[in-house]
Amino acid sequence: MKYSNITKGIFLERLHRFGALVDMSGVVEYVHVKNTGRCKEILIPGVGVFLEKSDNPKRKTKYSLIAVYKGDMLINIDSQVPNKVVYDALGDGLIAGFPKMNYIKREVVFRNSRFDIYYETVFGARGFIEIKGVTLDSNGTAMFPDAPTQRGRKHLLELAEAKKEGYEAHIVFLIQYRPAKNFKPNKLMDPEFTKALKIARSKGVRVTACDSFVTEGEIAIGNSVPVDLD
Numbered sequence: 665m666k667y668s669n670i671t672k673g674i675f676l677e678r679l680h681r682f683g684a685l686v687d688m689s690g691v692v693e694y695v696h697v698k699n700t701g702r703c704k705e706i707l708i709p710g711v712g713v714f715l716e717k718s719d720n721p722k723r724k725t726k727y728s729l730i731a732v733y734k735g736d737m738l739i740n741i742d743s744q745v746p747n748k749v750v751y752d753a754l755g756d757g758l759i760a761g762f763p764k765m766n767y768i769k770r771e772v773v774f775r776n777s778r779f780d781i782y783y784e785t786v787f788g789a790r791g792f793i794e795i796k797g798v799t800l801d802s803n804g805t806a807m808f809p810d811a812p813t814q815r816g817r818k819h820l821l822e823l824a825e826a827k828k829e830g831y832e833a834h835i836v837f838l839i840q841y842r843p844a845k846n847f848k849p850n851k852l853m854d855p856e857f858t859k860a861l862k863i864a865r866s867k868g869v870r871v872t873a874c875d876s877f878v879t880e881g882e883i884a885i886g887n888s889v890p891v892d893l894d
Contacts, residue, residue, distance in 0.1 A: 665745050665748050665749055665752070665882065665883055665884070666881060666882045667716045667730060667881045667882065668716070668881070669716055669717035669719070670714055670715070670716055670717075670730075670880050670881045671688065671714070671715055671717060671727070672688075672712060672713070672714055672715075672880070673686040673687055673688040673689075673693070673695075673712075673713050673714075673715055673727075674686065674687040674688075674710060674711070674712060674713070675687075675707060675708070675709060675710065675711050675712075675713045675729075675732065676692065676709055677709060678697065678703075678707050679694075681697070681700045682696060682697055682700070683695070683696065683697060683725070684697050684707070684729060686713060686715065686727070686729065688715075688727075693725075693726065693727055694725060695715055695725055695726075695727040695728065695729050696723075696725040696727065696728045696729065697728075697729050697741075698728050698729060698730055698741065698742040698743060698744060699741040699742065699743045699799065700743065701741075701743070701799065701809070701810045701811055702810050702811045703732075703741060703799060703810065704810075705734075705800065705801075705810075706732045706734050706739055706741070706799065707732060711732055711733050711734070712732075712733040713729055713731065713732050713733070714729075714730055714731040714732075714738075714880045714881075715727040715728060715729050715730060716728050716730050728742075729741070730742045731878065731880060734801060734841075737801070737841055737842075738841065738878045738879070738880070739799050739801070739840055739841040739878065740799075740840040740841065740876065740878045740883045741799050741840065742840075742883075743797050745797070745840075745883055746795050746796070746797035746838040746840065747770065747780050747781075747795050749838060749876065749883055749884065749885055750780075750781070750793070750795050750836050750838055750874075750885070751768070751770060751780075751781060752885075753874075753884075753885035754768060754781070754783070754793075755768060758885050759836070759872065759874060759885065759888075760888055761870070761872065761888075762834070763785040763786075763787070763789060763791075763832075764785060764786050765783045765784065765785055765786075766784060766785065766786050767783060767784040768781060768782070768783045768784075769781070769782050769783070770782075772792070774792060774822060774826055774831075775822055775825065775826075776818070776822065777794075777818060777819055777822040779792040779793065779794050779819070779823070779826075780793055780794055780795045781793035781794075781795070789832055790830075790831050790832065791831050791832030791833060791834065792823060792826050792831055792832070792833055792834070793833075793834045793835070793836060794819045794820075794823060794834070794835045794836070795835075795836045795837075795838060796808055796809075796816065796835065796836070796837050796838070797838050797840055798837050798838060798839045798840060798847070798873075799840050799841070800850065801841065801844065804843075804844065804845040804846075805844065805845060805846055805847070805848055805892075806837070806839040806841075806844040806846070806847045806848075806873065806875070806889065807847070807848055807849070807850040807853075808837055808847075808849060808850060808857075809850055809853060809854050809857060810850065810853065811853065811854075812853065812854045812856075812857070813854060813857055816854075816857050816860075817854075817856055817857050817860040819835075820835065820857070820860040820861055820863070820864040820869070821860055821863070821864065823835060823864055823869045824863065824864045824867040824868075824869055827867055827868040827869055828867065832870075833864075833868065833869045833870065834869065834870045834871075834872060835861075835864070835869060835870075835871055835872070836872045836873070836874065837871075837872070837873040837874075837891075838873075838874055838876060838885075839873060839874065839875040839876060839886075839889060840876050840878065840883065841875065841876060841878055842875035842876060842877065842878070842886050842887075843875060844873075844875050844889050845889075845890075846873075846889060846890045846891070846892050847873035847889050847890070847891050847892065848891075848892045848893070849861050849893065858893075861893060862893055865893060871891050871893070872888070872891070873888070873889040873890075873891050874886055874887065874888055874889060875887055875889050
């Protein structure tokens with residue numbers, strides 16, 4: 665996925681979930697933060713950030729914060745892009761281990777959940793895919809979540825129910841940076857999510873993690889990353 669109208673700034677302060685202050689060439693701008701997670705380990709005063717300028721004159725904020733430097737590593741924090749990145753990659757056959765699909769649709773309801781992707785294969789199989797964006801890096805290990813997520817736990821358990829009813833079921837963790845040596849659920853932050861992920865895998869839900877190629881104006885699918893649930 666490519667962005668347009670990208671500019672650089674210096675992060676100053678996060679005011680609340682959706683807003684922050686950024687220094688842009690000496691001018692302090694109030695900007696939209698495209699991630700409701702905590703991001704405390706990366707949104708640190710003084711770090712370099714990239715922002716996308718909106719072409720909507722009615723918006724309250726001119727800019728959206730989309731990427732943050734952690735040292736030399738650029739992390740995309742736009743929580744809206746993982747679904748599109750994975751959707752496009754699946755259509756192009758770029759994620760190993762997935763069947764060839766002849767029908768794929770985004771945002772499909774199953775029971776009490778709206779899964780990110782529904783697909784059908786040339787062999788008649790049907791399946792659901794839930795996608796989670798990962799921005800938390802811990803000494804080379806990508807981790808999710810960075811805040812407790814009851815919604816995430818519900819998705820996992822309903823993926824297991826879908827598998828029980830004969831659907832294929834997957835959860836894909838898109839790591840919004842690279843490199844990552846492995847992926848682990850963040851047990852200290854949300855032990856119940858970790859428990860639900862292990863249960864889901866034991867019921868046949870396939871767990872996949874991929875990193876991403878990230879530049880100031882683009883994010884694209886990268887390589888498969890080992891998943892460690894032990």
